[in-house]
Amino acid sequence: MVIYLAGLQGIPTELYEAAELDGAGKWAKFWAITIPMMSPVIFFNLVMGVIGSFQTFTQAYIMTSGGPQNASLFYILYLYQRAFQELRMGYASALAWILFLVILICTIIIFKTSAGWVYYEGIRGR
Amino acid sequence: METVKTPSFWERKSVKDIFTKITLYIIILIGAFILMIPFFWMLSTALKGFEEAFQIPPQWIPKPPHWENFYAGWTTLPFGLYLRNTITIIVFTLIGQIFSASLVAFGFSRLHFPGRDLLFFVMLSTMMIPFQVTMIPTYILFRYLRWIDTFKPLIVPAYFGGGAFFIFLLRQFFLTIPPEMDDAARIDGCSNFNIYLRIILPLAKPALGTVAIFSFMWQWNDFMGPLIYINSMDKRTVALGLAAFQAETAFRTSGWNLIMAVAFLLMLPCLIIFFFAQRQFIQGVVITGVKG
Numbered sequence: 001m002v003i004y005l006a007g008l009q010g011i012p013t014e015l016y017e018a019a020e021l022d023g024a025g026k027w028a029k030f031w032a033i034t035i036p037m038m039s040p041v042i043f044f045n046l047v048m049g050v051i052g053s054f055q056t057f058t059q060a061y062i063m064t065s066g067g068p069q070n071a072s073l074f075y076i077l078y079l080y081q082r083a084f085q086e087l088r089m090g091y092a093s094a095l096a097w098i099l100f101l102v103i104l105i106c107t108i109i110i111f112k113t114s115a116g117w118v119y120y121e122g123i124r125g126r
Numbered sequence: 127m128e129t130v131k132t133p134s135f136w137e138r139k140s141v142k143d144i145f146t147k148i149t150l151y152i153i154i155l156i157g158a159f160i161l162m163i164p165f166f167w168m169l170s171t172a173l174k175g176f177e178e179a180f181q182i183p184p185q186w187i188p189k190p191p192h193w194e195n196f197y198a199g200w201t202t203l204p205f206g207l208y209l210r211n212t213i214t215i216i217v218f219t220l221i222g223q224i225f226s227a228s229l230v231a232f233g234f235s236r237l238h239f240p241g242r243d244l245l246f247f248v249m250l251s252t253m254m255i256p257f258q259v260t261m262i263p264t265y266i267l268f269r270y271l272r273w274i275d276t277f278k279p280l281i282v283p284a285y286f287g288g289g290a291f292f293i294f295l296l297r298q299f300f301l302t303i304p305p306e307m308d309d310a311a312r313i314d315g316c317s318n319f320n321i322y323l324r325i326i327l328p329l330a331k332p333a334l335g336t337v338a339i340f341s342f343m344w345q346w347n348d349f350m351g352p353l354i355y356i357n358s359m360d361k362r363t364v365a366l367g368l369a370a371f372q373a374e375t376a377f378r379t380s381g382w383n384l385i386m387a388v389a390f391l392l393m394l395p396c397l398i399i400f401f402f403a404q405r406q407f408i409q410g411v412v413i414t415g416v417k418g
Contacts, residue, residue: 002340003295006333051254055257096259103254104247107247108247120302121305
């Protein structure tokens with residue numbers, strides 16, 4: 001939320017004034033100015049959310065240890081159990097590599113889509 | 127000349143507007159209250175006697191309130207010393223992270239050099255490997271440097287980029303700054319470093335504020351880092367101190383009420399900084415707006 005607040009600050013107020021002169025309502029201003037101008041920040045939170053979710057660990061580790069019936073067994077928790085409870089370091093390292101590749105591919109896909117919906121004022125040629 | 131009277135709040139708003147406002151506020155207050163329950167619970171436990179703390183159903187307002195819990199809890203362990211250690215670490219990491227992360231982000235967003243995007247992904251990928259995997263190799267590295275049981279493993283990395291999270295965050299903000307500003311400065315003979323120092327940094331103040339808040343809160347709450355690298359009692363941070371406190375008082379007569387009292391005191395700095403920063407942010411939204 002703090003990140004969004006900081007992002008809101010970067011939006012020039014002239015854009016809103018111009019839109020008001022053209023008769024734009026609240027929703028029109030939100031969709032046509034706020035969202036596009038915030039898109040770099042939204043993009044950041046999206047990428048961070050995806051990377052962070054793949055690495056869900058603490059909640060499951062503290063609250064359930066993967067139970068009941070493995071219903072809350074997350075990838076990293078599985079990795080952690082193999083590595084530090086069964087001491088199968090090689091297997092755990094291989095798991096880590098696979099997770100890394102999965103996250104990397106997801107991130108690259110998100111980055112590829114960003115050309116279509118993220119607006120950077122600081123990049124030329126638009 | 128006839129003076130125009132500005133209509134007061136009540137004159138401007140119709141009854142329907144006021145009704146909508148009140149309804150909205152009630153909904154927001156209910157939401158805020160639900161989110162605050164754990165906080166109230168902590169404060170109420172902090173003011174309870176030992177037996178009361180385990181009463182079910184919980185007594186929300188303890189009678190009489192045990193204000194002495196705060197003092198008793200704080201002095202059980204040398205929390206003053208822990209506080210000094212934590213602040214030392216935070217001050218040095220904060221400076222390092224703000225400057226090195228913004229400098230790297232400047233390179234990734236404004237300069238053009240071969241392999242830039244590849245390097246950017248390499249940097250991002252440091253975030254994709256979970257902490258649990260890199261924990262042991264990092265520890266071994268710092269042991270080779272003989273930095274174990276000093277603050278160095280916690281401080282020095284902040285001066286080498288300051289972490290992929292902050293670099294990525296700042297890059298996103300720098301990319302929203304119009305490049306015409308750089309051009310204008312470059313025509314006036316500004317070097318790249320001066321563009322960074324005099325144009326990008328001042329325009330990215332809200333983003334730098336965000337970095338500062340996050341950096342502060344993470345260092346303040348960081349438990350795993352100090353736990354791994356710090357062994358001596360007198361070098362503990364507050365997070366370690368609190369954990370040690372919990373372990374020590376678990377079987378004694380004074381337990382959770384004192385822990386909650388200390389936890390409450392240790393939460394205050396974060397809360398205060400957040401409130402102040404938030405006011406800055408909201409004022410900033412109303413007054414300024416970067417002219418594009």
